[in-house]
Amino acid sequence: MRLCIVGIGLLGGSFALGLKDKFPGLTVIGVDSNPEHAQKALDLGIVQEILPLKAAVAQADLIVLATPVNAIVSLLPQVLDLISPAGVVIDLGSTKELICTAVKDHPKRKQFVAVHPIAGTENTGPEAAFASLLPGKTMIICEKENSNPEAVQMVEELCRKLEMRISYMDAASHDLHLAYVSHLSHISSFALGITVLDKEKNEQNIFDMAGSGFSSTVRLAKSSPEMWAPIFTQNGKNISEALTSYIEKLQIFKKIIDQQDETGSYTLMKEANEIRRILQGI
Template sequence: MKLCVIGLGLLGGSFALAVKAIHKNTFVLGVDANPAHGQRALERGIADEVLPLPEALKQSDLVVLATPVDVIYTLLPEVLDLIPDQATVVDLGSTKDLLCQVVAQHPKRGQFVAAHPIAGTEYSGPDAAFASLLEHKTMIICEREKSGPASLALVEELCRDLQMPLRYMGAKEHDLHLAYVSHLSHISSFALGLTVLDKEQDEKNIFDMAGSGFSSTVRLAKSSPAMWGPIFAQNKKNVSEALESYIRQLQEFKATIDKDQQQEAKELMAKANEIRRILG
């Protein structure tokens, strides 16, 4: 199989490494706007060859779009225009509604599978990629009824090979849920990082006194702005609603502290403890 990976960073690189580890005959054609990333992907064995986009597409059996979502939005119609008639395109973006809308009437819509792996780290670039990133991570497939049987079956089979459980949902439903369980947590982490940096001008104090709780909570603040900025923009309505709910909760906590309502604060925390049951 000839696999074209557009965007040779954490997700694209990890997908390529994972597929190559399982399917030894896979030849990976890499495409990346950053020449240094392309070179590093070759050095790490993520890609076997790095080519310009049109040249890579015309040879590909499966094309994976693993760039920031604003780039996916721009590239997706062009990629569908250029791929061979039997090829499949899958994206790994964290938003789905706008991406599905932009190709809804494309004559090759059936060759596209809208997917989102619930996987990642706070790091980016080819050096962040590793083969086991996707293992046992859920892959969400949106609008599966609009993907052709052959393309859908190919992506599903690869997910099973990578030990990725599959879930199916609509694009709008996906974006609503992810605003709360993914996008909001990143904004919260960015905001916490800014709050502490603004208060503690002496960085040494931050690192000397930061415990594991702070480190785990602020970890996502190290994530790439180039990736997350477009996600917030494409899912702005759902993200804004999630933020409004979150701000109300913060204000409620603040009110219990301002009014020295210790019992009320404990009740809020006890209610939040229910998350343990949901997360297992």
């Protein structure tokens, strides 16, 4: 099999490295608009060669779009125009509804499988990629019924080879749920980072006093704005709804603290502790 990765960063690079572990003879072709990233991917052995998009797609059995979601919306119709009759294209974007809508009437729509791996770190670029990122994680497949069964089967088999769990949902439900369990947490982390930077002008104080709790909570604030700004735009309606609920909870906490209501804060935190049971095993 010949694999083409468009956008050789954390997710695209990790997908390639994971499959190379499982298929030693796999050929990986890279496409990247950043020449430094392209060269780094070659140096790290993530890809064997770098080609322009048209040439890469023509040679590939599976094309993986791992760029920011705004680029996926514009690239996907182009790739479907170029793809061979037996080729399959997937995207790894964190939004799905707009991406699926962009090609809903494309004559080769059935050669596209919309997927989202629930995996990642705050790091970016080819050097952030590692083969063990995806095993044990969940791959969401959206609008399965709009893709060729053979294309879906190929993706499912690769996910199983990577030891990933597979989940299915429609694109709208995906975007709604991700607004709460992923996108909101990134906004919360960005906001906390800005709040601390605004208050603590002395960087040494931040370094000296920040414990593991702060570090883990603000970790996502190190994430790529180039990747996340388009996600916030594309899923804006759902994220705004999530933010409204989140802000209401923050206001309740503020009121309880202002009123020195220790019983109230204890009750809220015990309610929140229920998340421990739900997240066991993740």
